[in-house]
Amino acid sequence: MIRSALRCAIGAGFLMTAMASASAQVLEIGTDLSPTGLDPHLITAFPSFMIVNGNIYEGLTAIDKDLKVTPGLAESWTVSPDGKTYTFKLRPNVKFHDGSAMEAEDVVSSIKRVQSKEIASPLASRLASIEGAKAVDPQTVELALKEPSAPLLASLATIAIVPSSVETDKDVLQKQPIGTGPFKFTEWQPNGFVLLSRNDAYWEKGLPKLTGLKFNIVPESATRQVGLINGQYAMLPNIDAATALQLKGKPGVKLAETLELAYALIGMNVSKPPFDNPKVREAFNYALNRKEIVDAALFGAGVPGGPLSPALKSWALDVKEYPCYTTDPAKAQALLKEAGVTLPVTVTMNVLPRQDIKDVAQVVQEQLNKAGFKVELKNQEQGQFIQDWRNSNFDLFASTNAGSPDPDEYFFRTFRTGGSTNVYKYSDSEIDGLLDSARSMQDQAARKAAYDKVQKKLACSGPVAHLTYSTLFSAMRDKMQGFDIMANRSLVNLKNASY
Amino acid sequence: MSRVFFTRLFDLLVVLFGVSIIVFLMIRLIPGDAVAIMLGANTEITPERLAELNRRIGLDRPVIEQYLIWAGAALRGDFGTSLWTGRPVAGEILIHLWPTLELTFLALFIGALLAVPVGCLMAQTRGGMADVTMRVGAIAGLTIPSFWLGIVLILLLSSLAPGFSSLGYVPFSEDPLGNLERMLLPAFALALPILANLSRLVRSAMLDALGQDYVRTARAKGLSERRVVYKHALRNALIPFLTSVGIMTGYLLGGAIVVEQVFAIPGLGRLILGAIAERNYPLIQATILVVTAGFVLVNFIVDMLYMLVDPRVRA
Numbered sequence: 129m130i131r132s133a134l135r136c137a138i139g140a141g142f143l144m145t146a147m148a149s150a151s152a153q154v155l156e157i158g159t160d161l162s163p164t165g166l167d168p169h170l171i172t173a174f175p176s177f178m179i180v181n182g183n184i185y186e187g188l189t190a191i192d193k194d195l196k197v198t199p200g201l202a203e204s205w206t207v208s209p210d211g212k213t214y215t216f217k218l219r220p221n222v223k224f225h226d227g228s229a230m231e232a233e234d235v236v237s238s239i240k241r242v243q244s245k246e247i248a249s250p251l252a253s254r255l256a257s258i259e260g261a262k263a264v265d266p267q268t269v270e271l272a273l274k275e276p277s278a279p280l281l282a283s284l285a286t287i288a289i290v291p292s293s294v295e296t297d298k299d300v301l302q303k304q305p306i307g308t309g310p311f312k313f314t315e316w317q318p319n320g321f322v323l324l325s326r327n328d329a330y331w332e333k334g335l336p337k338l339t340g341l342k343f344n345i346v347p348e349s350a351t352r353q354v355g356l357i358n359g360q361y362a363m364l365p366n367i368d369a370a371t372a373l374q375l376k377g378k379p380g381v382k383l384a385e386t387l388e389l390a391y392a393l394i395g396m397n398v399s400k401p402p403f404d405n406p407k408v409r410e411a412f413n414y415a416l417n418r419k420e421i422v423d424a425a426l427f428g429a430g431v432p433g434g435p436l437s438p439a440l441k442s443w444a445l446d447v448k449e450y451p452c453y454t455t456d457p458a459k460a461q462a463l464l465k466e467a468g469v470t471l472p473v474t475v476t477m478n479v480l481p482r483q484d485i486k487d488v489a490q491v492v493q494e495q496l497n498k499a500g501f502k503v504e505l506k507n508q509e510q511g512q513f514i515q516d517w518r519n520s521n522f523d524l525f526a527s528t529n530a531g532s533p534d535p536d537e538y539f540f541r542t543f544r545t546g547g548s549t550n551v552y553k554y555s556d557s558e559i560d561g562l563l564d565s566a567r568s569m570q571d572q573a574a575r576k577a578a579y580d581k582v583q584k585k586l587a588c589s590g591p592v593a594h595l596t597y598s599t600l601f602s603a604m605r606d607k608m609q610g611f612d613i614m615a616n617r618s619l620v621n622l623k624n625a626s627y
Numbered sequence: 628m629s630r631v632f633f634t635r636l637f638d639l640l641v642v643l644f645g646v647s648i649i650v651f652l653m654i655r656l657i658p659g660d661a662v663a664i665m666l667g668a669n670t671e672i673t674p675e676r677l678a679e680l681n682r683r684i685g686l687d688r689p690v691i692e693q694y695l696i697w698a699g700a701a702l703r704g705d706f707g708t709s710l711w712t713g714r715p716v717a718g719e720i721l722i723h724l725w726p727t728l729e730l731t732f733l734a735l736f737i738g739a740l741l742a743v744p745v746g747c748l749m750a751q752t753r754g755g756m757a758d759v760t761m762r763v764g765a766i767a768g769l770t771i772p773s774f775w776l777g778i779v780l781i782l783l784l785s786s787l788a789p790g791f792s793s794l795g796y797v798p799f800s801e802d803p804l805g806n807l808e809r810m811l812l813p814a815f816a817l818a819l820p821i822l823a824n825l826s827r828l829v830r831s832a833m834l835d836a837l838g839q840d841y842v843r844t845a846r847a848k849g850l851s852e853r854r855v856v857y858k859h860a861l862r863n864a865l866i867p868f869l870t871s872v873g874i875m876t877g878y879l880l881g882g883a884i885v886v887e888q889v890f891a892i893p894g895l896g897r898l899i900l901g902a903i904a905e906r907n908y909p910l911i912q913a914t915i916l917v918v919t920a921g922f923v924l925v926n927f928i929v930d931m932l933y934m935l936v937d938p939r940v941r942a
Contacts, residue, residue, distance in 0.1 A: 348774075
């Protein structure tokens with residue numbers, strides 16, 4: 129009786145799966161964390177970003193898979209000779225998901241919304257250079273800048289264009305996003321899934337190919353893997369090396385990989401001893417063995433890296449350019465003696481509660497303890513970690529950071545005196561000067577030369593020891609076609625994918 | 628009867644009041660406050676804005692005042708809104724309650740229903756091969772961790788029946804077959820330890836009962852063994868069984884966190900876990916109250932059931 133009932137249920141299961149794959153092509157995606165909100169101007173976490181970026185919302189510009197700026201909702205733009213006026217020509221026939229046309233007014237409102245004190249968007253600093261935005265006609269937007277800003281076009285790719293009606297509303301988009309993207313929001317079952325469906329009025333003809341995206345929230349890694357292997361999920365985006373290794377070679381499963389923009393780092397508080405002394409920071413770098421960190425904590429899937437990701441091919445310097453990247457514990461000890469600090473240098477390291485970072489921290493601890501330091505690890509709960517980070521309440525911390533396609537976006541807020549995420553309290557007049565001038569340079573070669581200097585200086589005596597850049601993987605069923613993995617973890621290419 | 632009812636109702640209120648105070652204080656003792664976590668790495672937040680957020684959530688007031696404001700609203704049926712998603716807390720709980728209720732019901736149904744015949748059989752064949760085998764099985768059922776069992780079940784079924792969707796949750800009202808399909812494995816994973824536990828309990832209670840004088844009398848007057856066991860002995864063995872079922876139901880209603888995690892079911896367990904991680908005060912508070920109320924209510928129902936099976940309690 130029970131057996132026949134089970135057989136019947138299994139049979140029904142077969143039937144339903146067969147029916148499902150014949151008709152709908154909603155891509156079933158397995159992901160670990162719930163989004164905390166869907167407002168593109170307020171979110172800070174990856175789970176939210178992954179869902180909204182490029183799928184629900186788009187910016188004036190876009191970033192392609194080589195991290196280059198391409199036209200987005202603006203089909204073209206011109207820059208005035210003094211570099212202070214940008215004129216964007218908008219794509220015609222772009223509609224929001226509610227059916228209204230996307231026009232210059234909406235662009236102006238979106239920029240004002242991000243800049244508004246009331247909204248307090250974490251993206252505001254990216255638009256700090258914009259003094260005024262004006263709708264010349266429904267298809268033309270003019271941005272006036274305080275001074276020329278080289279990173280502006282890359283920054284604009286991250287600024288979602290939302291309807292002007294929500295300019296002052298803090299709540300509505302968190303639950304009910306309305307964008308111009310290839311997929312529109314349909315349903316959010318907390319802890320269950322977020323369902324997006326095809327935007328039939330999408331401006332790019334023939335796209336998207338899928339009828340929808342379903343982000344299933346599956347907290348257990350083993351479950352996600354089984355789900356992919358048995359075909360219940362078509363894709364596990366942005367997985368780490370450990371998971372990828374387990375999925376490698378499984379029948380019906382393929383992997384895409386790229387070097388990540390995000391990196392593991394150790395931050396140092398330079399407002400107090402011992403890390404106020406640049407020699408101690410240099411010693412710290414000599415003590416590290418980055419290759420060993422990659423092998424021990426990242427399963428070999430990654431590379432040692434400096435202040436910029438090797439994925440940014442047109443910007444990043446080779447790590448051979450940094451003398452302190454050659455591991456030398458004796459030199460580290462010598463530098464510490466020169467610095468006149470008492471040995472061993474006893475410090476505490478706050479650790480972000482994420483497995484890969486905990487692993488990295490342990491390897492780093494061991495390496496440092498061999499070179500004149502005595503590091504105590506403090507495994508913290510997420511909330512406490514963030515609070516201490518925000519208040520500069522640390523000697524050292526081990527963490528990870530997302531990285532940006534343009535160097536200015538990361539460097540300026542992090543290393544400029546008084547920068548918005550300069551929790552290290554770092555202040556260096558040479559770096560300040562270089563950062564200030566580089567952001568207004570129009571000439572690419574001159575800009576590159578300035579950032580080369582910045583990288584060299586920061587690599588060895590900056591407040592951050594940049595450690596490693598991981599290989600990022602996405603696993604998917606063989607059948608899935610047309611998806612390109614992005615170094616910044618964006619799933620924008622799902623619009624080209626088919627299943 | 629009605630006196631028992633009102634005493635119980637009063638108990639419920641006292642427990643809820645006590646729990647609400649304890650929870651209120653405890654969640655505020657966890658280091659790292661809600662606002663800091665909510666803002667995450669958003670560095671555009673000025674101290675003034677931080678203060679405004681604290682004011683909006685009410686965290687700038689003394690704890691006692693915060694409690695009174697919350698309790699006042701709760702008494703009027705308003706549990707506030709989730710700090711993160713801005714949705715009403717009551718709605719969030721309701722969404723997560725269904726999967727948990729369904730899972731609880733199915734697991735208990737499978738576990739408790741099978742436990743009675745298995746337990747009786749074990750008692751009847753005491754010391755024999757069948758008894759020993761089942762007892763070993765029961766120990767295994769108790770000791771196998773449910774997350775392991777869950778993953779093994781998923782793997783097993785996905786190789787036996789590749790098209791079977793065993794992960795996630797679909798409401799019964801939307802897709803009854805899909806719902807049962809997905810509930811089968813988690814219900815089984817939850818039911819196994821229940822079955823193991825309860826069958827052992829039934830066995831020992833039955834052994835107890837079978838040694839009693841009235842069983843000997845029943846046998847002496849020529850009743851069939853089946854009738855002796857199921858009619859006379861079992862009824863007396865049911866009281867500890869019911870108590871156990873009640874307590875288990877209470878626990879299950881709190882959400883089977885591990886099984887929910889493994890099978891990706893959006894139930895109360897994951898709701899509470901997530902709410903605590905993000906310091907979602909109104910959500911933690913209300914969810915725990917609902918769970919507490921469920922626990923007390925189940926025990927109340929069990930008390931009522933005592934009266935049904937044992938006429939002496941009725942007097």
